[in-house]
Every structure is written in structure tokens, then in C-alpha cells.
Amino acid sequence: MTVTATAGQPAWTHSLFRSGWLDGSALNFFLEELNPAWSLVRPAVRIRQIIEETHDTRSFVFKPAWGFGRAIAGQHVGIGVDIDGRRHERRYSISNAPAAQARGLVTITVKREPNGKVSNHLHDRIKVGDRVFVSPPQGDFVLPSPAPQKLLLIAAGSGITPLMAQLRSLLSGRYSGSIVLLNYVRSQQDRIFGAALDELAEHHPQLSVHWCLEKENAERFSASQLQQRVPDYAERFALLCGPAGFMQVVRQHWHEQALDERLRFEYFGTPQPLKSDDKPAGVAAHIALARSGRSISAEANQSALAALEAAGETPSYGCRMGICQSCRCRKVSGPVRNLLTGAVSHEPNEEIQLCISAAEDDLVLDY
Structure with missing residues (x-):
């Protein structure tokens, strides 16, 4: 393993790394042995709060260690846990806004996956006070700057998590444009952030939230459904996140309408090629x-x-x-x-x- 000084670490570490006096791998080993929170790569943090979002989705709140850096709405972090003597890491989107992070707390939201080793461990084993290993935020799925005056957010399942951070960031920053959220879920019981989104829509007239329920209303994405829900969708800059199959269908429609440049997306799953x-x-x-x-x-x-x-x-x-x-x-x-x-x-x-x-x-x- 090669470890180098990174932004956010104390200035003295940068000088020692550059001078060659400090071997990063050895130092990191001893620091982790002394205290997992002192790791130069993935410091351990304590879970401060666990929030039950739905029957299979939980949010985990933690205070990041030094060197975490500043996250941008839409980015994700690496979460590492030790299972049967081996470290396993997966990346999860941050779901709270940067303004909340500035107060010292970061929230990730994790949906339990049937064969997900890390997601099941987080749901079944991790309690308030337990430690997990966290790597700094990464990712390019961020809002354009400046934010367009007409936005369309399209989510399916746990794909709502990065979009929720972006939505909270926009509204806490006094965004004055128009936002439409199309949120595709299986049923009422699967509405991640359901109450929070309803409350945001109630207090922010520029936000329109559409719940597209597959089980109750047999509503799935299609060209006609999109046109009915959002007649001006072609005028909006769109952000998309969800399972790979769902995203392939949405991306294909944007591609056929020559709107690729007005769509930004992030996959929760293995990407699939467009038909063309x-x-x-x-x-x-x-x-x-x-x-x-x-x-x-x-x-x-x-x-x-x-x-x-x-x-x-x-x-x-x-x-x-x-x-x-x-x-x-x-x-x-x-x-x-x-x-x-x-x-x-x-x-x-x-x-x-x-x-x-x-x-x-x-x-x-x-x-």
C-alpha cells in the first residue's frame, strides 16, 4: 500500500512525505494500531444516530474525522466494515446538505440489498456508538453551477439519496427556480424520505414532488407517462439516479429526443449500454x-x-x-x-x- 499526504491532513505530514523521512504505509499501520480514528487513509468514526427511513432503508449519522474534506451535494463516501476478519468497503451517497455537514454531521442512507454483504452488516450489526471506516467524499454527480432555473430530478428506489442532498442544498440556499421531482417507488411503504419530501414540498412552492407508485398505481416510466407528469421536461436540466435497468430506459428516451446534453446521471448498479x-x-x-x-x-x-x-x-x-x-x-x-x-x-x-x-x-x- 502506498500512502501519500492528502488535502486536509496537517501541514507537517506533507513536509515529511515530500522529504522522504516518512514512510506512509508504516506510519498508517502504527496509527491504525494505536487508534483506528487516526488512519491516514480511512479513519474510523462512531455512528451517532440511526434513522429508520423505511422497512429496508436506514440513515446513519456520523461526525467525520479530520481530513474528510468538504462534500458537495451528490457525492458519496466509502464505508468500510470488518466482516469475518476482512475489511469490506462500499460507497454510499451522502443524503444531507452541505449546510448540515458544516455543523459537523454527515448522513448516509443505505438500502438493504438481498445479497449485499455490507448493507446487511450495517442493518443487522451496526448500532449507535459502533465504529465504521470512512474515506473522503468523491464523485462528479453534482449540480451544474450556476443551477439552471428549471430542474427535473428523476429517482428510483435508493437513487433518491444523492438527489435528496441536492434538493436540500438547493432549498437551503434559497434557490428560486422550479424543481420537479419524479420519484419511482414500489409502494407507499417504500417511500424513502417520504415525510421529509412531503414537508419540503409543502413549505417550498417552487418544488413539485410526484410519487410514481408501481404496486398501487401500476405506474412505470414511459414516454407518455413522462409527458403527462412533466409536459415541459425537455426544457429542464435533468438529474437521474436509480437501478441500472430503470436508468437505461430513461437514458434511452433522452437519447432518442437528442437531449443527452441536458441529462446528468449516476448509476446504482452496473451500467448498461444504450441500444444504439x-x-x-x-x-x-x-x-x-x-x-x-x-x-x-x-x-x-x-x-x-x-x-x-x-x-x-x-x-x-x-x-x-x-x-x-x-x-x-x-x-x-x-x-x-x-x-x-x-x-x-x-x-x-x-x-x-x-x-x-x-x-x-x-x-x-x-x-
């Missing part, structure tokens, strides 16, 4: 692994991460959504397609994210 970006089924490429000399096959539209795992390799990864940067790898040569944007790059010797990069033809990776 799909390669024909069965088309494959070969990925050469420069360090081992192996050559593996990649299926059409398969991420390089998935191809490596299918071949028995164990690459580093975190979110599997193109967010955390844990799977960055140098591409020596060959074309790759970004599964989020559809953009194809032929540039040699560039850093790519394995989880959102698909081989367009034969590749060489520095792996």
Missing part, C-alpha cells in the same frame, strides 16, 4: 494482459472487469459503477467504449476504469 451503442451479440475481442502474458476473451458489451473475473483474474474494484476509481488500469493499446457515455477511445497509454470500459477490438492492458 450495442454491438451485435457474439462479437468478441481479446484482451492481452501485459504483466502475465495471458490473453483472455471479452464478449460484446462486456466490461473489462467482468471479462477479467470470468477468466479467473481478481482485479481490484469497489463500486462497479464507474464512481470510486478503484478499478483504474492503464490501457496500453486498443479501442474501448465507455459503457456510461458510449464514447470510444483509441488513445494509447491511457487510464481507464475497468468496470465501465468494454473492448471494441483487441486490447493490451498493463495488468
